[in-house]
Amino acid sequence: MLVITCIKQVPDTTQVKIDPVTNTLIRDGIPFIINPYDVHAIEESLRLKDRFGLRTTALSMGPPNAEAALKRALALGMDDAVLLSDRVFGGADTLSTSNVLAAAIRKMAANEPLGLVICGKQTIDGDTAQVGPGIAVRLGLSQLTLVDRIEHLDFLSNRIRVRRKLEGRYEIVEARLPAMITVVREINQPRYPTVPMRLQSEKAPITVWDNRDLELDVNTIGLKGSPTWVSKIFSPERAKGEMLGDGLGDPVGTTRMLMERLLATDMLAV
Numbered sequence: 561m562l563v564i565t566c567i568k569q570v571p572d573t574t575q576v577k578i579d580p581v582t583n584t585l586i587r588d589g590i591p592f593i594i595n596p597y598d599v600h601a602i603e604e605s606l607r608l609k610d611r612f613g614l615r616t617t618a619l620s621m622g623p624p625n626a627e628a629a630l631k632r633a634l635a636l637g638m639d640d641a642v643l644l645s646d647r648v649f650g651g652a653d654t655l656s657t658s659n660v661l662a663a664a665i666r667k668m669a670a671n672e673p674l675g676l677v678i679c680g681k682q683t684i685d686g687d688t689a690q691v692g693p694g695i696a697v698r699l700g701l702s703q704l705t706l707v708d709r710i711e712h713l714d715f716l717s718n719r720i721r722v723r724r725k726l727e728g729r730y731e732i733v734e735a736r737l738p739a740m741i742t743v744v745r746e747i748n749q750p751r752y753p754t755v756p757m758r759l760q761s762e763k764a765p766i767t768v769w770d771n772r773d774l775e776l777d778v779n780t781i782g783l784k785g786s787p788t789w790v791s792k793i794f795s796p797e798r799a800k801g802e803m804l805g806d807g808l809g810d811p812v813g814t815t816r817m818l819m820e821r822l823l824a825t826d827m828l829a830v
């Protein structure tokens with residue numbers, strides 16, 4: 561049975577620079593990494609492989625240099641890696657991206673039973689958390705998001721039970737397989753690649769598919785198939801904070817000052 565892990569190569573956000581004229585990302589000299597949430601998705605796939613003997617495949621859509629992220633996944637222990645790379649895929653929003661990824665997963669599942677699709681909760685460059693659910697909808701998979709623990713997995717009855725990490729509480733959910741799950745950081749502690757695995761991954765082949773392999777309508781992929789687009793990228797501007805009163809020595813007086821300031825600026829107007 562096959563477990564497919566969707567990963568994305570993203571810029572190291574601590575070093576992102578924006579062109580002030582074009583409002584686009586300056587890619588020259590910027591290091592790229594595997595999306596941190598996706599690293600946890602890889603680890604969870606590998607743990608299922610170790611426990612159940614499942615075959616694991618890393619799947620990514622991106623330019624040719626995204627092979628580096630897939631090489632890293634192979635070094636960690638993934639069995640296979642597939643890169644979806646074609647100029648017609650460029651400029652894709654989350655809707656178009658999920659369309660291409662779902663088509664690739666459907667193609668792989670035609671030759672081998674699909675058990676799970678595992679994705680990171682979200683990417684650090686987009687933060688939409690939409691691609692995983694979009695894949696699930698397109699493929700008709702059970703959808704389990706924000707998973708921080710796989711409680712039970714039974715391939716005989718095709719059932720999975722997970723714990724979802726919500727705000728201030730947890731939720732236990734059971735669903736049928738095949739399923740798509742998105743994972744949070746708390747689900748595991750990722751392993752490090754060994755030196756032999758690193759060396760082996762450098763020689764390992766990466767399967768590359770373009771749209772000739774997927775045969776998708778060009779009007780449904782890439783920029784043409786994207787109903788949303790980025791009009792501007794900018795760093796948020798934060799005004800300098802202001803200290804009011806002595807909250808420790810005079811909490812009542814400080815509270816009064818704060819309320820007066822808020823009322824004066826209509827911030828408490830209903």
